[in-house]
Amino acid sequence: MxxxxxxxxxxxxxxxxxxxxxxxxxxxxxxxxxxxxxxxxxxxxxxxxxxxxxxxxxxxxxxxxxxxxxxxxxxxxxxxxxxxxxxxxxxxxxxxxxxxxxxxxxxxxxxxxxxxxxxxxxxxxxxxxxxxxxxxxxxxxxxxxxxxxxxxxxxxxxxxxxxxxxxxxxxxxxxxxxxxxxxxxxxxxxxxxxxxxxxxxxxxxxxxxxxxxxxxxxHAPLSTVDQKWLFSLVDAAFAQRRKTLRGALAGWAGSPAEAERLLLAAGVDPGARGEQLGVDDFVRIAEVASAR
Missing domain, CATH: 3.40.50.150 (Vaccinia Virus protein VP39)
Known part of the structure; x- marks a missing residue:
């Protein structure tokens, strides 16, 4: 004590x-x-x-x-x-x-x-x-x-x-x-x-x-992207930690090919895993997906 x-x-x-x-x-x-x-x-x-x-x-x-x-x-x-x-x-x-x-x-x-x-x-x-x-x-x-x-x-x-x-x-x-x-x-x-x-x-x-x-x-808001949309992305990215983002985000994006397209457009390696990304990376992915 x-x-x-x-x-x-x-x-x-x-x-x-x-x-x-x-x-x-x-x-x-x-x-x-x-x-x-x-x-x-x-x-x-x-x-x-x-x-x-x-x-x-x-x-x-x-x-x-x-x-x-x-x-x-x-x-x-x-x-x-x-x-x-x-x-x-x-x-x-x-x-x-x-x-x-x-x-x-x-x-x-x-x-x-x-x-x-x-x-x-x-x-x-x-x-x-x-x-x-x-x-x-x-x-x-x-x-x-x-x-x-x-x-x-x-x-x-x-x-x-x-x-x-x-x-x-x-x-x-x-x-x-x-x-x-x-x-x-x-x-x-x-x-x-x-x-x-x-x-x-x-x-x-x-x-x-x-x-x-x-x-x-x-801190100041990082983006105007919808918070629930962003959080659903984060949940998907970590749901299967052994998978690359291309596979982990397939359901969230609609398909592995669409996940890869979004990741590349956001400047993120589709072969990376969720634990390698910072919040800014997730924000960019969500922004690209929101603009579809």
Missing amino acids: TNASSSAGPGSSLLGPADVRRLAADLDVRPTKKLGQNFVHDPNTVRRIVASADLRPDDVVLEVGPGLGSLTLALLPACRALVAVEIDGVLAGRLPLTVAERAPGLADRLAVVHGDAMRVTADRLPHAPTALVANLPYNVAVPVVLHLLAELPSLRTGLVMVQSEVADRMAAGPGSKVYGVPSVKLAWYADARRAGPVSRSVFWPVPNVDSALVAFER
Whole structure:
């Protein structure tokens, strides 16, 4: 355990291990694998996450899966407002009370939305978020990030804690063994990088995998090509990794010959494989195909 103390320390508003267990017991909450719940109980870790997020005083933070509020309490002093989206009704109901008790001067910065992050749209949120900072459930981390980037154009930056292997895939570049669909789709929206490891010992319950931080910053749109069309191309390119693009894209393009024609027109070798292409290459292929 990174923090040897049983609490966050004298006078601290942050939650320590004893605080997390007491809150969970009071609420009769038992972390579930179904919801991917692993609560952070180490104050040093949440302080590090907030520092790494590099927030501006006027940022509106979106936190997905705040749980018992460990990260929430660390984020509130660093932003103008925080919107927490929590799927668990018991936890969503308790979070404002925890903040009011431990950081009463910051309670008015918090808004809690009880719901599924995969169904969040801009009109469901009380503020337009500018930064995503979250300890994401392992089983939905990539879909959640992609959904929020698509639905919330106001999101400028993000720092998310995910399973270490997922972090590798999200931040990978062409040619890497772990480069694939998540890498390309995230690159469509933003520049991503690994921002450091997180020990499994800072969670309760302790997961059987290590975690890591991924930072991303949204870039200017790469193209006006339809995002769903582009993503269908990416899915097809990686569906059969051993196939060359000429074969892998045959169904998507209509035939192997048409796939080859489109690839050549886009300046891409039909004998290449999906893992060799960057997002710009996929954009060019989609643009050529859209012009048919």
